[in-house]
Amino acid sequence: MCDEIPPPADQFSAVTLSSSSTLQKARFSDRVRIRSILTRPDGGAGLAGQKVRISGWVKTGREQGKGSFAFLEVNDGSCPANLQVMVDASVSDLSKLVATGTCVTVEGCLKIPPEGKGTKQKVELSVVEVVDVGVVDTATYPIPKTKLTLERLREFPHLRARTNSISAIARIRHALAIATHTFFDEEGFLYIQTPIITTSDCEGAGEMFQVTTLINHTEKLERDLIENPPPTEADVEAARLVVKARGEAVAQLKAAKASKEEITASVSELNEAKVSLARTEERSRLKPGLPKVDGKIDYSQDFFGRQAFLTVSGQLQVETYACGLSDVYTFGPTFRAENSHTSRHLAEFWMVEPELAFADLEDDMNCAEAYVRYMCKWLLEKRYDDMELMAKNFDKGCIDRLKLVASTPFGRLTYTKAIELLEEAVAKGKKFENPVEWGIDLASEHERIEEMGLPVEPYEWYLDLRRYGTAKHSGFGLGFERMVLFATGMDNIRDVIPFPRYPGRADL
Numbered sequence: 405m406c407d408e409i410p411p412p413a414d415q416f417s418a419v420t421l422s423s424s425s426t427l428q429k430a431r432f433s434d435r436v437r438i439r440s441i442l443t444r445p446d447g448g449a450g451l452a453g454q455k456v457r458i459s460g461w462v463k464t465g466r467e468q469g470k471g472s473f474a475f476l477e478v479n480d481g482s483c484p485a486n487l488q489v490m491v492d493a494s495v496s497d498l499s500k501l502v503a504t505g506t507c508v509t510v511e512g513c514l515k516i517p518p519e520g521k522g523t524k525q526k527v528e529l530s531v532v533e534v535v536d537v538g539v540v541d542t543a544t545y546p547i548p549k550t551k552l553t554l555e556r557l558r559e560f561p562h563l564r565a566r567t568n569s570i571s572a573i574a575r576i577r578h579a580l581a582i583a584t585h586t587f588f589d590e591e592g593f594l595y596i597q598t599p600i601i602t603t604s605d606c607e608g609a610g611e612m613f614q615v616t617t618l619i620n621h622t623e624k625l626e627r628d629l630i631e632n633p634p635p636t637e638a639d640v641e642a643a644r645l646v647v648k649a650r651g652e653a654v655a656q657l658k659a660a661k662a663s664k665e666e667i668t669a670s671v672s673e674l675n676e677a678k679v680s681l682a683r684t685e686e687r688s689r690l691k692p693g694l695p696k697v698d699g700k701i702d703y704s705q706d707f708f709g710r711q712a713f714l715t716v717s718g719q720l721q722v723e724t725y726a727c728g729l730s731d732v733y734t735f736g737p738t739f740r741a742e743n744s745h746t747s748r749h750l751a752e753f754w755m756v757e758p759e760l761a762f763a764d765l766e767d768d769m770n771c772a773e774a775y776v777r778y779m780c781k782w783l784l785e786k787r788y789d790d791m792e793l794m795a796k797n798f799d800k801g802c803i804d805r806l807k808l809v810a811s812t813p814f815g816r817l818t819y820t821k822a823i824e825l826l827e828e829a830v831a832k833g834k835k836f837e838n839p840v841e842w843g844i845d846l847a848s849e850h851e852r853i854e855e856m857g858l859p860v861e862p863y864e865w866y867l868d869l870r871r872y873g874t875a876k877h878s879g880f881g882l883g884f885e886r887m888v889l890f891a892t893g894m895d896n897i898r899d900v901i902p903f904p905r906y907p908g909r910a911d912l
């Protein structure tokens with residue numbers, strides 16, 4: 405028996421993951437996701453006898469039976485497990501299929517594999533037709549069957565999603581992002597997209613990347629000035645003399661009561677000369693280098709008419725919406741131009757920043773705790789198979805840690821107590837990147853802005869929030885990649901973001 409798979413029963417139905425014998429095609433492509441076969445409670449056994457088309461990349465392939473058939477382990481990224489695919493030599497040229505990295509679309513019949521071969525598979529695909537093959541140049545393909553170190557994989561950001569570890573992390577990261585939006589949505593928060601380009605410095609730590617077009621303009625101008633040297637003072641004087649001569653010509657014609665046509669023609673020549681003089685004068689003022697006033701760069705000539713930066717935090721902007729919509733959050737990329745080469749810092753990272761109106765520090769902590777616990781539960785429910793892969797390959801304790809966090813109330817301590825504990829650790833020989841000391845006290849917003857060495861004027865809009873209908877409010881920032889590190893037990897933050905940016909590196 406080899407039955408056709410029914411199309412989705414209705415437009416909105418999802419793939420059925422029950423152990424029934426129904427299996428549906430992906431809605432937007434002509435194939436079945438491997439996830440919907442293998443992650444069923446019966447491991448796919450209940451689907452034996454059905455005809456399916458699957459697509460994916462060959463993880464490992466081997467010809468057997470003196471080249472009479474081949475086994476391929478195929479993965480399409482929908483789950484960590486591979487589907488075992490059996491191709492007979494009568495169906496296709498096996499040598500084109502077996503190389504690691506080859507992309508295949510195959511159609512065949514799901515079968516229960518013969519027992520006793522130590523196979524873990526509950527189902528395999530016996531191929532009837534090889535529909536499509538994307539061959540791989542094995543001589544140059546940099547992601548071999550054997551494991552590369554995570555560090556080496558960073559050299560191939562465009563290909564590393566083919567590996568088990570990076571693809572599991574990508575699915576976990578996705579799940580955490582969806583958990584974030586679901587949690588805040590369920591709790592009545594609105595998602596606010598704060599700007600990426602900003603003219604405010606939220607953290608005041610001078611670690612902002614500048615956004616400017618002045619440099620490209622200056623380079624272009626300098627090139628242009630070499631190709632077309634600017635007019636000299638003599639050129640300007642000559643243009644001025646032309647205007648003077650043409651002015652006199654007009655005056656003479658008027659005095660001689662010349663015809664209207666003659667005067668009009670002469671006036672138009674005069675106007676042309678004036679335009680040419682203006683252009684010559686303007687070009688003669690062009691100078692190489694950045695535009696400056698009083699020795700300082702003239703940002704009024706920059707794209708936004710003022711200095712602009714990539715955001716370090718959406719907090720200030722999201723607060724404006726909190727002071728009108730009550731409970732809001734932002735979740736977006738943030739940028740810090742720190743020269744940090746640690747395994748916990750990125751120049752571009754994502755941050756989740758809720759801001760709660762009518763809430764105090766206690767409420768804020770309750771929110772943070774509920775949110776983190778929600779994410780842990782979510783991963784256990786939705787991505788257990790990927791967490792198992794992380795536990796097997798990277799951190800044995802990561803699943804237990806998620807369970808613990810999901811089920812245990814968080815301990816809380818004051819800032820002072822936290823500093824005391826850190827100081828005790830330092831006394832016992834623990835080393836920290838930054839010296840541990842009691843930090844600045846909370847000051848009023850106005851004092852705080854000045855304390856950070858920032859001019860107050862650009863922050864008047866923020867102070868308006870206090871002037872007009874101020875509300876008690878609180879919020880926090882959660883570095884999203886730090887959460888992915890915590891969940892997965894990975895060591896290096898560069899491996900939990902698809903395209904890491906850090907000093908000296910911004911690939912793709």
Ligand SMILES: NC(=O)C[C@H](N)C(=O)O
Pocket residue numbers: 606607716717718719757758879880881882
């Ligand atoms: N929204 C926050 O409280 C986060 C804070 N602005 C930070 O960048 O760390």
